[in-house]
Amino acid sequence: MTPMVDLFTLLLTFFILTATFRPQEAAPVDTPFSVSETPMMDNNVMTVLIAKDNKVFFNVDNGPDTILKFRPKILAEMGKRYNIEFTDDELRKFEKSGAGFGVSIQDMKAYLDARTADEKKVFEKGIPIDSADNQLALWILFARQVNPAVRTMIKGDAEVEFPVVKKVLDILQDKNVNRFNLITNLEKIQVTEAKTE
Amino acid sequence: MAEIIQEEKGKGGKKKPRKGDAHVDMTPMVDLMSLLITFFMLTAAFSKPKVMEIVLPEKIRKDEKVEPPKIAESRTLNIILGPDDKVFWYPGKADPAVTVLQETDFSATGIRQVLLDRNRALFKKIDDFEQKVLKGEIEIKQDSMQNAIKQLKKDDDTGPIVLIKAYKTSKYKNFVDIIDEMSIVGIARWTFTDISWIEENLVNAALGIAPVAQAPAK
Numbered sequence: 374m375t376p377m378v379d380l381f382t383l384l385l386t387f388f389i390l391t392a393t394f395r396p397q398e399a400a401p402v403d404t405p406f407s408v409s410e411t412p413m414m415d416n417n418v419m420t421v422l423i424a425k426d427n428k429v430f431f432n433v434d435n436g437p438d439t440i441l442k443f444r445p446k447i448l449a450e451m452g453k454r455y456n457i458e459f460t461d462d463e464l465r466k467f468e469k470s471g472a473g474f475g476v477s478i479q480d481m482k483a484y485l486d487a488r489t490a491d492e493k494k495v496f497e498k499g500i501p502i503d504s505a506d507n508q509l510a511l512w513i514l515f516a517r518q519v520n521p522a523v524r525t526m527i528k529g530d531a532e533v534e535f536p537v538v539k540k541v542l543d544i545l546q547d548k549n550v551n552r553f554n555l556i557t558n559l560e561k562i563q564v565t566e567a568k569t570e
Numbered sequence: 571m572a573e574i575i576q577e578e579k580g581k582g583g584k585k586k587p588r589k590g591d592a593h594v595d596m597t598p599m600v601d602l603m604s605l606l607i608t609f610f611m612l613t614a615a616f617s618k619p620k621v622m623e624i625v626l627p628e629k630i631r632k633d634e635k636v637e638p639p640k641i642a643e644s645r646t647l648n649i650i651l652g653p654d655d656k657v658f659w660y661p662g663k664a665d666p667a668v669t670v671l672q673e674t675d676f677s678a679t680g681i682r683q684v685l686l687d688r689n690r691a692l693f694k695k696i697d698d699f700e701q702k703v704l705k706g707e708i709e710i711k712q713d714s715m716q717n718a719i720k721q722l723k724k725d726d727d728t729g730p731i732v733l734i735k736a737y738k739t740s741k742y743k744n745f746v747d748i749i750d751e752m753s754i755v756g757i758a759r760w761t762f763t764d765i766s767w768i769e770e771n772l773v774n775a776a777l778g779i780a781p782v783a784q785a786p787a788k
Contacts, residue, residue, distance in 0.1 A: 388610030
């Protein structure tokens, strides 16, 4: 028994140490395939997520150091713009969750106060991106103000119709973001194919 | 699961004093550990998602008096992403009377071949360079290699200038695929632009839909 226990302990230690907990995605997204092999960066990242049903989600990280607390700062800025005061508790919840959200700022308070995932789901209607109330543009603006080093990721579902993606690209370009990273899955292709004369 | 040691009382009641093989029962610990291992194995995410970087040209705002850059017509290759994974392409400038869209697809013999035919010179240069590095004829660091390839692309003046446009019913997947083709074939100059009404009508005609797009009112 002892060798087995030894092995188990080793394995357990290995898995505990390598485990990186990823917050649950706001929406299931099947990313398209590409040959790009650049791995995704860990921090200084804002992600615009486009789900299959054309809902737009947004996510931004806390920065390379936990004391930076970028997320609550961005939320506070956003609240200021819409005259919504967030309590410390709500800001802390927002900081800790680390997950993407597809909630309009008007619903954000109720969304943060909701206790269960089912309750939260009700508010996930996607971030408004129409020109009348373009909240995505403001999120991008404040994310870049709070963290100038932030990089833009677009994580779209393979089956999303292009006009929605185009809209998101336009919003980003309006905010002078011209460099994007598209999140994809690695696809093995035969490079020899391209060498045919 | 702990061991239960039943003392045998029936036989004469003679208790033998146990000799020093006191052992700790490890079964519960092993149980717990295998559970934990299973949990961590299942939640572990080993592969990070990959990213593909694209840089789009800065938008020209309406109030700015900047002309969009002019490009040679002979080198221009227009690619229009259509519905159902179709790809249309035509060289040069769109002219409703003359331009005929060629239809192809995302297979290795489809759009890749079209691009490769036009980009052969540059592709060969990059390929030769990579081969030489592989064989050890050129010694260069990984970072400098990327830069060297970038420089090769920059110096290229024969390859196509690819303009990618997306028809309204195309999918995001197609967009990623076509950018992917650009990097596979090593296209030096490509960008993504809005589809014009002329092109939209050409695609409509190719799909058998009555032309609906109109010239924008000036």
